[in-house]
Amino acid sequence: MTENRPQSHTEDTCSQNIQRLLKHAYAPETPDADFATRVANSLQAAALERAAMVKTSRPANTEHRAARHQHASASNDWQTTMLRVGSIAALFIVAIGMFYGLRPATDTLYRDGDLVWIDGRAYTPAETKGPDGFVPAPADRINETTADVMRLVSTRGLTPRQLADPPTLQKAAVGDTISTSDTTRRRVTLPDGSVLYVNINSEAKIVGNRHVSVDRGEVFVEVNPVGEFDPESGQESRQRFVLTTPGQEIVALGTKFAVDVRQQATRVQVTQGKVAISPVAASETTTNANSHTSQSATTLVAGQQLTARKDALSDIAPAPPAAHELDW
Numbered sequence: 001m002t003e004n005r006p007q008s009h010t011e012d013t014c015s016q017n018i019q020r021l022l023k024h025a026y027a028p029e030t031p032d033a034d035f036a037t038r039v040a041n042s043l044q045a046a047a048l049e050r051a052a053m054v055k056t057s058r059p060a061n062t063e064h065r066a067a068r069h070q071h072a073s074a075s076n077d078w079q080t081t082m083l084r085v086g087s088i089a090a091l092f093i094v095a096i097g098m099f100y101g102l103r104p105a106t107d108t109l110y111r112d113g114d115l116v117w118i119d120g121r122a123y124t125p126a127e128t129k130g131p132d133g134f135v136p137a138p139a140d141r142i143n144e145t146t147a148d149v150m151r152l153v154s155t156r157g158l159t160p161r162q163l164a165d166p167p168t169l170q171k172a173a174v175g176d177t178i179s180t181s182d183t184t185r186r187r188v189t190l191p192d193g194s195v196l197y198v199n200i201n202s203e204a205k206i207v208g209n210r211h212v213s214v215d216r217g218e219v220f221v222e223v224n225p226v227g228e229f230d231p232e233s234g235q236e237s238r239q240r241f242v243l244t245t246p247g248q249e250i251v252a253l254g255t256k257f258a259v260d261v262r263q264q265a266t267r268v269q270v271t272q273g274k275v276a277i278s279p280v281a282a283s284e285t286t287t288n289a290n291s292h293t294s295q296s297a298t299t300l301v302a303g304q305q306l307t308a309r310k311d312a313l314s315d316i317a318p319a320p321p322a323a324h325e326l327d328w
Contacts, residue, residue: 014323015321015323015324018321018322018323169187169188169189169195170186170187170188170189171188171189171191172188172189172190172191172196172206173191173206174191174206174207174208174209175205175206176205176206177203177204177205177206178196178198178202178203178204178205178206179202179203180198180199180200180201180202180203180217181200181201182200182201183200184200185197185198185199185200185328186198190206190209190210190212190224191206191209191210192209192210192224192226192239192241193224193226194210194221194222194223194224194241195221195222195224196212196219196220196221197219197220197221197222198217198218198219199217199218199219199220199328200217200328201216201217202214202216202217202218202219203215203216203217204217204219207244208242210226210239210240210241210242211241211242211243211244212242212243212244213243213244213245214243214244214245214259214261215245215246215261216261216262217260217261217262218258218259218260218261218328219243219258219259220256220257220258220259220326221241221243221252221256221257221258221259222256223241223252223253223254223255223256223257223273224254225238225253225254226238226239226254227239238253238254239253240252240253241253241254243259244280245259245261245266246261246264246266247264247266247279247280247308247309247310248266248277248278248279248280248308249277249278249279249280250266250268250275250276250277251275251276251277251278251297252273252274252275252276253273254273255270255272255273255274255275255302256270256271256272256273257269257270257271257272257273257275257300258271258322258325258326264309264310265307265308265309266307266308266309267305267306267307267308268300268305268306268307268308269304269305269319269322269325270300270301270302270303270304270305270319271302271303271319271322271326272302273301273302274299274300274301274302275299275300276297276298276299276300277297277298277299277300277306277308277313278296278297278298279308279310279311298313298316300316303318303319304316304317304318304319305317305318305319305320
């Protein structure tokens with residue numbers, strides 16, 4: 001979200017899909033009813049036509065097979081027997097050759113997972129020593145066919161394993177300060193379950209369970225919608241999430257938005273839901289999230305952005321594609 005980035009980009013399929021993910025949950029589109037009916041009828045007609053063709057050709061195929069069987073029965077039984085014996089012997093010789101050709105130079109095997117075959121070559125982890133004297137079969141002795149690969153996998157003891165779960169997000173506590181350099185980025189879970197992304201050269205402080213203060217740099221927040229039961233009205237209301245910058249307060253309920261603080265200005269872009277932006281005195285930027293400002297607030301909805309300075313707000317403008325603005 002830097003000021004010198006282009007404000008317009010050519011929309012492509014990738015960008016549109018990312019925009020969907022950032023704005024709302026995926027909802028499959030309902031196809032046109034007439035189109036679906038035409039496709040179903042066409043498929044049914046093709047299936048019926050194919051079934052009719054198979055049915056009409058079946059008697060001819062039966063007669064052909066009967067004639068061929070009769071011709072084979074009239075051939076010499078001795079020659080047929082010799083052909084069968086020769087075929088079995090040839091298969092036996094090929095099997096023996098494949099067995100010895102695919103064997104490694106020694107009968108010693110690696111333990112499960114210590115040896116990996118990639119494109120016909122044996123690879124072992126650098127820290128794996130393996131049994132003494134083991135020499136994997138060279139690449140030129142390996143037939144790179146599906147059957148050979150399956151044999152290598154089975155004889156070497158390699159088994160598929162499920163990928164390990166991704167590392168859990170670091171949890172930030174109230175009072176923590178998240179700072180990044182020009183080569184690092186951070187992603188943390190806030191005390192209320194919201195997720196905070198911190199770009200390079202940025203600093204954010206966790207003021208309260210649902211209150212973050214950003215002094216400089218760029219952040220993106222996925223606000224966790226938290227409900228609060230009101231005994232007087234008997235209804236559940238959403239708790240406010242407050243993000244303060246030097247001179248501005250941004251209030252959200254359950255949404256996704258980006259904030260860029262630089263050169264005494266705060267730039268806000270909303271990708272989901274809506275936020276309220278209002279000026280606030282510097283002495284109030286570290287108050288708790290339940291405080292309300294007396295200043296009039298400007299509402300920003302998904303797909304909009306504005307830049308707020310100390311004494312004025314820019315006009316609300318369409319936001320550029322989030323896929324490009326938030327590519328960090």
